[in-house]
Amino acid sequence: MSGVPVTPGVRDTAIDWIVRMQSGLMSAADHLALQHWRQACA
Amino acid sequence: MSHDRIVSPVEQLYANHHSWLRGWLHRRLGHSADAEDLAHDTFIRVLRSKHEAHELRQPMAFLATIANGLLINRWRRQAIERAYLEALAARPVAQEPSPEERYLTIETLLQLDSLLFGLSTRVRQIFFLSQLDGLTYPQIAAQLGLSVAQVQRAMGKAFGVCYASCFE
Structure with missing residues (x-):
């Protein structure tokens, strides 16, 4: 953990992604969108 | 005096x-x-x-x-x-x-219960079915007569509480 504060918006989106990943229902396009989101947040 | x-x-x-x-x-x-x-x-x-x-x-x-x-x-x-x-x-x-494993497991369960205590019984049930029993979301939805979207919303709430407990 970097200790960098996470904004509520990023937190909520991250939780949403975790849920979608765990659901096992992510499509290839979803995986790509997740990658883009992670890069944008890095 | x-x-x-x-x-x-x-x-x-x-x-x-x-x-x-x-x-x-x-x-x-x-x-x-x-x-x-x-x-x-x-x-x-x-x-x-x-x-x-x-x-x-x-x-x-x-x-x-x-x-x-x-x-x-x-x-x-x-x-x-x-x-x-x-x-x-x-x-x-x-x-x-072992007795030590029992103690640690019970302590972990108590911490989880305490963490999720503010959530509804249904959300807790869904979270435990997913994280402890290893059921997939479609399996949980089928077992509880819910839609997968409802299971996802419940899991989102539970993860939100976990996050708040760890980082806020």
């Missing part, structure tokens, strides 16, 4: 109401040693409380509220321990965990 010392408000509260509180707890627990323990824990909470003991208008109600919270925690803990031991009893003896 007088040897009278100043009695603190908490000491006064203890002197006036400890016996009553012990009896109140005894009626609910049916066991005097447990009642004594919880009465003791209640006064520990009073000492740590931000409320000033001498300012209490209804000291018995105050004590009963704290004691009732402790009672509920105790019952929850017992229910979790009982459920865990029942689950263990259903497993083969060869898989029986």
